[in-house]
Amino acid sequence: MKKKRVMFILALAVLLAFLFVGVAADLIAPWDPNAVDMANSLAGPSRAHWLGTDHLGRDLLSRLIYGSRSSVFIAFFATGCTLLVGMTIGLVSGWLGGWPDQLIQSVVNIFQGIPSTAFVVAVLGLLGPGMRSLLIAIVVSSWAGFSRIVRNQVLEVREQHYIEGARAMGAGGLYIVRRHILPNILLPLLVLIATRIGSTVLTVAAMSYLGLGLRAPASDWGIMINDAKLYYIRYFPVLLAPAACLTLFCLSINLIADYLRDRLDHDDGAARML
Amino acid sequence: MALIEMKHLTKVFRSGRLGSRAHTAVDDVSLTIGPGETYGLMGESGCGKSTLGRMLTCLLPATSGQVLYDGRDLLRVGKRELHPYRRRVQMLFQHPDTSLNPRMTVLDSLREPFLLHDLPGRAHMDDVIREHIRAYGIQPELLERRASQVSGGQTQRIVLARIMLLQPEFIVLDEPTSMLDVSVQAQIMALLRDIQERTGVSYLLISHDLDLIRRSSHRIGIMRDGKLLEQGETGAVLDSPTHPYTRSLINSFAYMRD
Numbered sequence A: 001m002k003k004k005r006v007m008f009i010l011a012l013a014v015l016l017a018f019l020f021v022g023v024a025a026d027l028i029a030p031w032d033p034n035a036v037d038m039a040n041s042l043a044g045p046s047r048a049h050w051l052g053t054d055h056l057g058r059d060l061l062s063r064l065i066y067g068s069r070s071s072v073f074i075a076f077f078a079t080g081c082t083l084l085v086g087m088t089i090g091l092v093s094g095w096l097g098g099w100p101d102q103l104i105q106s107v108v109n110i111f112q113g114i115p116s117t118a119f120v121v122a123v124l125g126l127l128g129p130g131m132r133s134l135l136i137a138i139v140v141s142s143w144a145g146f147s148r149i150v151r152n153q154v155l156e157v158r159e160q161h162y163i164e165g166a167r168a169m170g171a172g173g174l175y176i177v178r179r180h181i182l183p184n185i186l187l188p189l190l191v192l193i194a195t196r197i198g199s200t201v202l203t204v205a206a207m208s209y210l211g212l213g214l215r216a217p218a219s220d221w222g223i224m225i226n227d228a229k230l231y232y233i234r235y236f237p238v239l240l241a242p243a244a245c246l247t248l249f250c251l252s253i254n255l256i257a258d259y260l261r262d263r264l265d266h267d268d269g270a271a272r273m274l
Numbered sequence B: 001m002a003l004i005e006m007k008h009l010t011k012v013f014r015s016g017r018l019g020s021r022a023h024t025a026v027d028d029v030s031l032t033i034g035p036g037e038t039y040g041l042m043g044e045s046g047c048g049k050s051t052l053g054r055m056l057t058c059l060l061p062a063t064s065g066q067v068l069y070d071g072r073d074l075l076r077v078g079k080r081e082l083h084p085y086r087r088r089v090q091m092l093f094q095h096p097d098t099s100l101n102p103r104m105t106v107l108d109s110l111r112e113p114f115l116l117h118d119l120p121g122r123a124h125m126d127d128v129i130r131e132h133i134r135a136y137g138i139q140p141e142l143l144e145r146r147a148s149q150v151s152g153g154q155t156q157r158i159v160l161a162r163i164m165l166l167q168p169e170f171i172v173l174d175e176p177t178s179m180l181d182v183s184v185q186a187q188i189m190a191l192l193r194d195i196q197e198r199t200g201v202s203y204l205l206i207s208h209d210l211d212l213i214r215r216s217s218h219r220i221g222i223m224r225d226g227k228l229l230e231q232g233e234t235g236a237v238l239d240s241p242t243h244p245y246t247r248s249l250i251n252s253f254a255y256m257r258d
């Protein structure tokens, strides 16, 4: 347990570092990530370019830093949107119960039945590439899972006597959701949110790599990997650097989720349905 | 004079596709409870006692029948109009372990009546609560604890204290001690009797324990499969039961005491 705690703190530090780097990219990045310098392409590390340059002579470190901004920002924002949509639908479904619940759950079943990567690709194909399409694709393909879990949690919590007690005292639906239901389902949701941020970063990178997400010249880890595929033999860090960032980010977010899940299991077994 | 009167109260639960299967949990129950009275409702597990209690407290809509309170049918008043009745009719539940929100402190739970109703002393509710809980045997240290760190007997005391902040006239006690140790059971029953003497509140005491019902109720009703088989003064029903089911119940409890 002690070891896990250390890992958790390290992972949290890494996550916060990525966030900080993303937010403060303008201040930290030594170069403009799009400044082309063909005379100096695929150069090794130097005083001026600590990690060297890519095939267009752009500073690798600066591109990584701006890539952190786009990847992490999109992942957090998309997960936030998904959470909002999924949680609202799940709350409504679980709270109303009966036929509205059955109806909503049939829709959820349909959405959950479609493999999510195929779904994202299909939506992007329909809407065309770009940041906004990517956001929509992620929300549309993953709200169902969120809402299912929220709904199951609500169904479990709403049977508890303290909910009946609050209703007997005259509490309305909004009061009960805010004071009694949300606080009791939030912790298990945290695990899901963390896992989902990790997988969203990967989705964003994968779509950008496929040319369906963000487009060049934007700096994004997925685009960087895509750019690197022709040049990594001549200068390996063009591939290694973005791949390492991606791996490190996903690893730390998964360690955080893992730790939270353990804590929950110790707490009251609320994570068993995740 | 009756405080609360149920007339032909019925609850049918529907399940399956489009409600194809129907189960009558409460079947045409009529009974009245007077001010300051304890009515003991006795019946085996699953016979519909909790369902009846939930309908009385408007936690569950009835399929048909009436609940007359103050001359009004509680099952047919609007949400807004019902709110003042929420103070007057309350319910204590069977399972202490889910009766308080585990993420809230005991003090937070006790503050809820003030947030939902315009109670006297609202401006300084914490002081009112600290003073109030003394009569319920709740140690002040408990106020800072989370509900998950409070024992079953203490939880029932806390929930009772919270109910009494609302100054109700009628409380449904749904097997209030069935999850507690025998010694704690006796304490809670004594507390309930004490509250009734002080405030004149009426109880519907639900239990499957004939002994407990016999000792605490002025009148009793025997329920089976959703139906009220017979009712009357406690002594009268137990001394000369008219229904064979009641007779067999009495026999089995007499046997248990020997």
Ligand SMILES: Nc1ncnc2c1ncn2[C@@H]1O[C@H](COP(=O)(O)OP(=O)(O)O)[C@@H](O)[C@H]1O
Pocket (backbone or CB within 6 Å): B013, B014, B023, B025, B043, B044, B045, B046, B047, B048, B049, B050, B051, B052
């Ligand atoms: N919400 C519900 N939906 C469907 N059936 C229910 C529901 N609540 C109770 N029942 C059924 O109604 C019957 C009576 O239940 P209940 O009132 O809890 O009994 P008791 O409190 O006497 O043990 C049981 O058969 C139970 O399965």
Ligand SMILES: [Mg+2]
Pocket (backbone or CB within 6 Å): B046, B049, B050, B051, B094, B174, B175
């Ligand atoms: Mg019951």
